[in-house]
Amino acid sequence: MFKVTAYERLTTNEYQLWIDAPRIAARAKPGQFVIIRMDETGERIPLTICETNPKDGQIRIIFQVIGKSTAELAEFKTGSELLDVVGPLGTPTAIKNYGTVLLVGGGVGIAALYPTVKGLKQAGNRVITVLGAKSKDILILRDECAKYSDELILMTDDGSIGRKGLVTEAMEDVFNREQIDQAWAVGPGIMMRFCTQVATKHDVPVYVSLNPIMIDGTGMCGCCRVTVDNHIRFACVDGPEFLGAGVDWDSFMQRMRQYRVQEKQAFEQYEQLRQVQ
Amino acid sequence: MVKRSYNQTPIKAQDPEVRSHNFNEVVLGYSLDEGRLEASRCLQCKNHPCMLHCPVMIDIPGFIKKIEDGDMDGARKIIAKYSNLGAICGRVCPQEKQCEMACTLGRSKKFEPVAIGKLERLVSDWDLDNPEPVKVIPHDKGRVAVVGSGPSGLTVAGDLAVKGYEVTVFEALSTPGGVLIYGIPEFRLPKATVKKEIDRIRDLGVKIETDVVIGKTITMSELVDDFDACYVGVGAGAPHFMSIPGTNLMGVYSSSEYLTRINLMHSYKFPTYDTPIEPAKQVVVIGGGNVAMDSARSAMRLGAENVSVIYRRSLEELPARIEEYHHSVEEGIQYHWLTNPVAYLGDENGQLTGVKCIKMELGEPDESGRRRPVPIAGSEFIIPATTAIEAIGQGANRVMLDTYPDLKTNKWGYVDANEETCATSVPGVFAGGDIVTGAATVILAMGAGKIAAKEIDEYITNKTAKKTSHSA
Ligand SMILES: Cc1cc2nc3c(=O)[nH]c(=O)nc-3n(C[C@H](O)[C@H](O)[C@H](O)COP(=O)(O)OP(=O)(O)OC[C@H]3O[C@@H](n4cnc5c(N)ncnc54)[C@H](O)[C@@H]3O)c2cc1C
Ligand SMILES: Cc1cc2nc3c(=O)[nH]c(=O)nc-3n(C[C@H](O)[C@H](O)[C@H](O)COP(=O)(O)OP(=O)(O)OC[C@H]3O[C@@H](n4cnc5c(N)ncnc54)[C@H](O)[C@@H]3O)c2cc1C
Ligand code: SF4
Ligand code: SF4
Numbered sequence: 001m002f003k004v005t006a007y008e009r010l011t012t013n014e015y016q017l018w019i020d021a022p023r024i025a026a027r028a029k030p031g032q033f034v035i036i037r038m039d040e041t042g043e044r045i046p047l048t049i050c051e052t053n054p055k056d057g058q059i060r061i062i063f064q065v066i067g068k069s070t071a072e073l074a075e076f077k078t079g080s081e082l083l084d085v086v087g088p089l090g091t092p093t094a095i096k097n098y099g100t101v102l103l104v105g106g107g108v109g110i111a112a113l114y115p116t117v118k119g120l121k122q123a124g125n126r127v128i129t130v131l132g133a134k135s136k137d138i139l140i141l142r143d144e145c146a147k148y149s150d151e152l153i154l155m156t157d158d159g160s161i162g163r164k165g166l167v168t169e170a171m172e173d174v175f176n177r178e179q180i181d182q183a184w185a186v187g188p189g190i191m192m193r194f195c196t197q198v199a200t201k202h203d204v205p206v207y208v209s210l211n212p213i214m215i216d217g218t219g220m221c222g223c224c225r226v227t228v229d230n231h232i233r234f235a236c237v238d239g240p241e242f243l244g245a246g247v248d249w250d251s252f253m254q255r256m257r258q259y260r261v262q263e264k265q266a267f268e269q270y271e272q273l274r275q276v277q
Numbered sequence: 278m279v280k281r282s283y284n285q286t287p288i289k290a291q292d293p294e295v296r297s298h299n300f301n302e303v304v305l306g307y308s309l310d311e312g313r314l315e316a317s318r319c320l321q322c323k324n325h326p327c328m329l330h331c332p333v334m335i336d337i338p339g340f341i342k343k344i345e346d347g348d349m350d351g352a353r354k355i356i357a358k359y360s361n362l363g364a365i366c367g368r369v370c371p372q373e374k375q376c377e378m379a380c381t382l383g384r385s386k387k388f389e390p391v392a393i394g395k396l397e398r399l400v401s402d403w404d405l406d407n408p409e410p411v412k413v414i415p416h417d418k419g420r421v422a423v424v425g426s427g428p429s430g431l432t433v434a435g436d437l438a439v440k441g442y443e444v445t446v447f448e449a450l451s452t453p454g455g456v457l458i459y460g461i462p463e464f465r466l467p468k469a470t471v472k473k474e475i476d477r478i479r480d481l482g483v484k485i486e487t488d489v490v491i492g493k494t495i496t497m498s499e500l501v502d503d504f505d506a507c508y509v510g511v512g513a514g515a516p517h518f519m520s521i522p523g524t525n526l527m528g529v530y531s532s533s534e535y536l537t538r539i540n541l542m543h544s545y546k547f548p549t550y551d552t553p554i555e556p557a558k559q560v561v562v563i564g565g566g567n568v569a570m571d572s573a574r575s576a577m578r579l580g581a582e583n584v585s586v587i588y589r590r591s592l593e594e595l596p597a598r599i600e601e602y603h604h605s606v607e608e609g610i611q612y613h614w615l616t617n618p619v620a621y622l623g624d625e626n627g628q629l630t631g632v633k634c635i636k637m638e639l640g641e642p643d644e645s646g647r648r649r650p651v652p653i654a655g656s657e658f659i660i661p662a663t664t665a666i667e668a669i670g671q672g673a674n675r676v677m678l679d680t681y682p683d684l685k686t687n688k689w690g691y692v693d694a695n696e697e698t699c700a701t702s703v704p705g706v707f708a709g710g711d712i713v714t715g716a717a718t719v720i721l722a723m724g725a726g727k728i729a730a731k732e733i734d735e736y737i738t739n740k741t742a743k744k745t746s747h748s749a
């Protein structure tokens with residue numbers, strides 16, 4: 001059992017938990033994730049380790065409610081216990097001193113990007129960070145990213161904070177302005193795909209964090225397979241980070257939709273039950 | 278004495294019509310009386326060839342005699358000397374290629390062999406229902422870490438606990454059991470039975486820590502430092518793909534994923550359980566082993582309209598247990614022999630619609646001595662399919678190996694271990710089961726565990742003796 005030690009609602013739809021998981025906290029590196037199963041009938045859901053506190057043995061996760069399991073996880077208040085938390089899974093981000101790096105995060109992907117921002121800054125890079133969201137009130141981790149960035153650019157769809165527009169516009173500006181040695185993009189599939197196009201156009205290598213559907217997270221099922229440079233790779237062990245230029249985006253984004261019908265059914269049934277209670 | 282019947286005592290099984298729609302166990306087991314009747318068919322051969330063909334050399338005539346005498350307690354005591362997992366092996370061992378193949382009775386023309394596996398199952402099921410009080414012994418001889426809780430790891434753990442060691446088993450998944458839990462389906466091996474066998478190993482004082490991925494949560498080097506010896510039994514479950522066009526279409530599964538969703542995650546009870554699986558309509562399974570049979574029969578139970586297995590050789594070469602093949606045919610599964618897939622076809626949404634196949638013919642024998650299938654030009658045809666499951670074999674589970682290069686592997690990626698001692702390139706680290714042999718059988722994994730327990734005991738005893746003589 002893994003105890004939730006702190007619970008916070010960050011925005012209308014995004015939540016943060018600190019979980020007591022000393023072994024994971026001691027070892028997790030940027031880019032790694034955990035898989036959580038809430039109870040006996042639960043599914044296994046992967047979530048990025050946003051931060052650790054090795055001294056107290058705690059890990060921090062941030063998630064967006066988009067379906068049944070994340071809605072249920074949002075009910076796990078301080079003191080509740082999660083049945084399974086396993087990790088840290090995946091290959092860590094290649095943190096080192098590249099020179100100048102550009103990090104782009106969108107939506108809840110910012111939670112997954114944040115440890116990389118922090119890690120790259122601590123490794124001595126000049127860090128330029130671009131964060132994007134629909135509007136100001138759902139833009140998470142602004143201050144924390146600012147703390148570890150030499151420059152922070154905010155982009156919102158409605159212009160409620162920062163500039164109005166897409167993260168790719170900010171990327172273009174930065175690429176036109178100066179030499180970037182390595183870029184990262186973490187967010188929805190479609191965003192990472194366009195970020196890859198922009199970076200590739202400017203000859204800048206860009207890492208993306210692929211989040212296909214997973215089960216075991218140990219390389220044993222092949223559910224998380226993605227095609228990179230025409231080879232089948234398992235995102236849970238070979239990734240989740242890959243160089244974006246080699247990713248077969250069409251099949252990646254298609255496979256994310258595999259269970260839409262069942263997911264909708266599960267979510268509707270869950271909401272109905274909650275209304276009854 | 279009554280005349281020996283030519284045939285094995287019939288065993289109760291669920292009717293194919295009924296069972297192809299549920300996940301309950303197919304074969305229901307002998308009653309005590311049926312067991313005694315079957316036991317009376319045994320000739321009690323002095324040279325006991327059956328025993329020599331059991332990988333763990335169970336005293337087969339011995340326990341069968343006890344059954345015949347109605348002494349179930351005596352029978353279980355004999356099996357317990359050789360096996361910790363009788364209820365499992367009795368169900369899933371390829372008996373027809375091992376003990377039963379060698380049975381003297383079965384070798385005479387008219388007779389079927391003694392139903393050794395089913396008798397073993399009878400004894401072990403009885404044993405689980407009538408447990409003996411466990412003797413709690415002190416665990417003061419040393420500390421051993423076991424990586425992986427499949428049949429191999431569980432066997433090492435149980436044996437070492439009995440010898441007086443403090444044993445901790447680390448398992449990456451949420452539930453211990455390895456393939457017994459996530460691979461072999463409920464209808465062949467009820468999870469309640471596996472759980473009972475595992476609980477018994479826990480009762481011996483073995484600690485099982487789930488949700489721990491060695492190499493990630495804890496490193497292998499830490500285990501080597503913290504424990505007196507380690508056993509690596511991480512299995513070979515990593516799926517291979519044929520990598521033909523269309524592999525990423527929705528509806529294309531590896532057997533590992535398909536079976537894990539169903540067995541470990543209970544997706545056949547969706548939405549009571551949260552893990553989804555695509556509804557089975559037209560299902561094609563590729564491969565000819567036990568894993569293919571299990572996938573096909575599971576798809577049938579999920580309500581498929583039709584399920585066909587495509588295999589590139591013919592029935593004679595089918596590697597699956599023949600009993601499982603017969604069960605699958607009874608359940609309505611169709612076979613395309615000498616057929617190989619060349620591409621998956623999909624619609625504009627990326628959903629699988631069919632499998633394009635080619636007919637094969639058998640050519641010259643290959644390295645394995647089996648005739649190599651070669652494609653017949655121009656024989657392509659399409660099997661309509663909404664689900665395709667690849668069951669073409671698995672490779673080493675690599676999570677731990679990739680983070681611990683000290684442990685030498687062979688050219689196939691399996692751990693290089695001495696099969697007689699389970700010793701590896703790292704002193705104090707032993708390995709066995711599928712991670713050494715490649716995908717094999719439960720009983721072989723268990724056999725390796727038996728050997729390793731003996732070797733680990735010797736290793737630690739010697740080490741301790743050296744230490745004491747040094748300090749003296
Ligand atoms: C490596 C990795 C890291 C992730 N990190 C985060 C994070 O830090 N914060 C966050 O909010 N989300 C993260 N996700 C996504 C998160 O796992 C899914 O949003 C969650 O599983 C959805 O579950 P649900 O039942 O609420 O939604 P559902 O309605 O079941 O699914 C909604 C969508 O989420 C995806 N999804 C569903 N099941 C899974 C699954 N088992 N594994 C992966 N994706 C699935 C599918 O595309 C699906 O259409 C991460 C995913 C991966 C693979
Ligand atoms: C579908 C299917 C049907 C089969 N049917 C039969 C049959 O009828 N008869 C038969 O005899 N055999 C059968 N087999 C084969 C048999 O199940 C295997 O040979 C046997 O389970 C191997 O045992 P093992 O202990 O070596 O490994 P496994 O059973 O594979 O167990 C390995 C365990 O190690 C865990 N692990 C891996 N890496 C780590 C890590 N880094 N840290 C912690 N834990 C880790 C895994 O999660 C797993 O639980 C079948 C196999 C499959 C897949
Ligand atoms: S363990 Fe397997 S081979 Fe040995 S007696 Fe039992 S069924 Fe036969
Ligand atoms: S070979 Fe057959 S008949 Fe002979 S002892 Fe073994 S089981 Fe009995």
Ligand code: FES
Binds near residue numbers: 218235
């Ligand atoms: S999630 Fe199973 S192999 Fe990656």
Ligand SMILES: [Mg+2]
Binds near residue numbers: 043068263
């Ligand atoms: Mg879900």
